[in-house]
Amino acid sequence: MGICDSTMGLRNTLVVMALLLSGAASLESQAFFNETGDLPCHFPNSQNRSLDELVIFWQDQNKLVLYELYRGQEKPHNVHPKYIGRTSFDQDSWTLRLHNVQIKDKGSYQCFIHHKGPQGLVPIHQMSSDLSVLANFSQPEINLIPNQTENSNIINLTCSSTQGYPEPQRMYILLKTKNSTTEYDTVMKKSQNNITELYNISISMSFSIPPETNVSIFCVLQLEPTKTLLFSPPCNIETIKVEGTESEQTEKRVELQEPERSEEVQCDTNISETASGDKNATHF
Numbered sequence: 001m002g003i004c005d006s007t008m009g010l011r012n013t014l015v016v017m018a019l020l021l022s023g024a025a026s027l028e029s030q031a032f033f034n035e036t037g038d039l040p041c042h043f044p045n046s047q048n049r050s051l052d053e054l055v056i057f058w059q060d061q062n063k064l065v066l067y068e069l070y071r072g073q074e075k076p077h078n079v080h081p082k083y084i085g086r087t088s089f090d091q092d093s094w095t096l097r098l099h100n101v102q103i104k105d106k107g108s109y110q111c112f113i114h115h116k117g118p119q120g121l122v123p124i125h126q127m128s129s130d131l132s133v134l135a136n137f138s139q140p141e142i143n144l145i146p147n148q149t150e151n152s153n154i155i156n157l158t159c160s161s162t163q164g165y166p167e168p169q170r171m172y173i174l175l176k177t178k179n180s181t182t183e184y185d186t187v188m189k190k191s192q193n194n195i196t197e198l199y200n201i202s203i204s205m206s207f208s209i210p211p212e213t214n215v216s217i218f219c220v221l222q223l224e225p226t227k228t229l230l231f232s233p234p235c236n237i238e239t240i241k242v243e244g245t246e247s248e249q250t251e252k253r254v255e256l257q258e259p260e261r262s263e264e265v266q267c268d269t270n271i272s273e274t275a276s277g278d279k280n281a282t283h284f
């Protein structure tokens with residue numbers, strides 16, 4: 001590789017730029033928390049070298065060694081303790097698998113392949129990859145907080161979603177009536193587990209619902225980085241007519257549980273539209 005010193009810097013810059021433009025400077029890899037991530041090496045092996053002639057290893061961005069294969073033999077000696085027992089090498093794809101991925105494992109990794117020849121070790125291949133780690137937030141769940149004062153259109157609720165990563169963008173409430181959809185925003189409360197680094201998210205708010213209308217309440221979690229929306233099961237509030245015994249009509253609001261989620265403790269509050277001694281919602 002007789003490259004003249006004075007042009008080498010420029011050449012390298014051009015190569016890096018070309019790689020960046022072609023998107024191949026560094027491979028992107030994604031893994032789920034507590035699952036297995038791939039750290040590819042993409043070794044073309046154009047000269048069909050056997051493992052006996054090669055020294056292969058991966059290191060992280062702090063230069064800690066994850067795995068080393070020395071002429072076909074695993075060498076645990078140089079492997080950092082935090083990676084011991086967590087890797088396996090896939091010989092067919094030249095990929096290192098990292099098991100039990102943690103949030104802390106996100107970052108960049110490099111694989112190096114050297115040829116072990118009579119003159120010693122000669123680097124023949126190198127590849128970087130960026131590992132990002134995700135954890136799926138649980139489906140948001142709405143919990144209504146009952147208001148002692150029955151004669152009220154005010155609803156307090158909390159919504160929560162747990163054990164996700166990265167931090168979501170937004171959590172809000174959607175209130176749907178027959179002709180309208182209203183968004184209610186508030187400050188998202190987040191707590192992060194200091195060991196797993198996973199987030200729990202919740203909001204609580206109170207708002208008044210329009211009288212004598214059927215409403216469906218949804219809680220929505222907007223995720224990063226995909227902007228995906230995660231919806232809670234709906235919490236339905238219906239206004240129904242209840243025939244009183246003395247033929248006076250009272251209205252009563254009941255929250256309906258979604259059939260498929262009927263085991264869940266949510267939307268379990270009855271709100272009366274008018275103060276009435278009759279608690280029997282005979283329709284249900």
Ligand SMILES: *[C@@H]1O[C@H](CO)[C@@H](O)[C@H](O)[C@H]1NC(C)=O
Pocket residue numbers: 034
């Ligand atoms: C990680 O996965 C194991 C088995 O796959 C499971 O038992 C464990 O609960 C999981 N841990 C977390 C924090 O999700």
Ligand SMILES: *[C@@H]1O[C@H](CO)[C@@H](O)[C@H](O)[C@H]1NC(C)=O
Pocket residue numbers: 048050
């Ligand atoms: C590569 O080498 C192996 C033996 O080391 C041989 O069996 C195989 O046919 C070779 N493949 C190619 C494409 O040359």
Ligand SMILES: *[C@@H]1O[C@H](CO)[C@@H](O)[C@H](O)[C@H]1NC(C)=O
Pocket residue numbers: 032035136
């Ligand atoms: C997380 O959610 C995505 C998209 O919904 C899904 O493809 C993936 O299997 C889920 N992963 C886990 C570990 O639950």
Ligand SMILES: *[C@@H]1O[C@H](CO)[C@@H](O)[C@H](O)[C@H]1NC(C)=O
Pocket residue numbers: 145146147148156205206
């Ligand atoms: C309802 O929300 C209001 C305002 O956020 C709060 O002051 C009140 O205590 C809440 N009521 C219940 C029953 O939680």
Ligand SMILES: *[C@@H]1O[C@H](CO)[C@@H](O)[C@H](O)[C@H]1NC(C)=O
Pocket residue numbers: 147148149151152153154156
């Ligand atoms: C219950 O509703 C009434 C009427 O809207 C309101 O004034 C009161 O603050 C609410 N109570 C609680 C505990 O939220």
Ligand SMILES: *[C@@H]1O[C@H](CO)[C@@H](O)[C@H](O)[C@H]1NC(C)=O
Pocket residue numbers: 179180210
């Ligand atoms: C919804 O539509 C009905 C009839 O179309 C109308 O009377 C009512 O005022 C509307 N409600 C709202 C909140 O716009």
Ligand SMILES: *[C@@H]1O[C@H](CO)[C@@H](O)[C@H](O)[C@H]1NC(C)=O
Pocket residue numbers: 162163191192193194199200
């Ligand atoms: C997050 O929620 C889970 C499940 O409800 C709970 O076990 C955990 O303690 C919470 N973590 C934090 C940091 O609040």
Ligand SMILES: *[C@@H]1O[C@H](CO)[C@@H](O)[C@H](O)[C@H]1NC(C)=O
Pocket residue numbers: 194195
């Ligand atoms: C995590 O937080 C808990 C209490 O919030 C604390 O007792 C514990 O020492 C922390 N652990 C680490 C590793 O920081």
Ligand SMILES: *[C@@H]1O[C@H](CO)[C@@H](O)[C@H](O)[C@H]1NC(C)=O
Pocket residue numbers: 212213214238239240
């Ligand atoms: C609310 O829903 C119930 C049952 O679906 C229906 O009987 C009633 O007419 C609806 N009320 C309004 C105001 O739309």
Ligand SMILES: *[C@@H]1O[C@H](CO)[C@@H](O)[C@H](O)[C@H]1NC(C)=O
Pocket residue numbers: 254268269270279280281284
């Ligand atoms: C709501 O009403 C239903 C039907 O009358 C009843 O079974 C349920 O216990 C009530 N829930 C609450 C929290 O009052």
Ligand SMILES: *[C@@H]1O[C@H](CO)[C@@H](O)[C@H](O)[C@H]1NC(C)=O
Pocket residue numbers: 277278279280
């Ligand atoms: C519900 O109706 C039954 C019979 O009609 C009656 O005995 C009971 O007291 C009623 N319950 C309430 C809470 O009004």
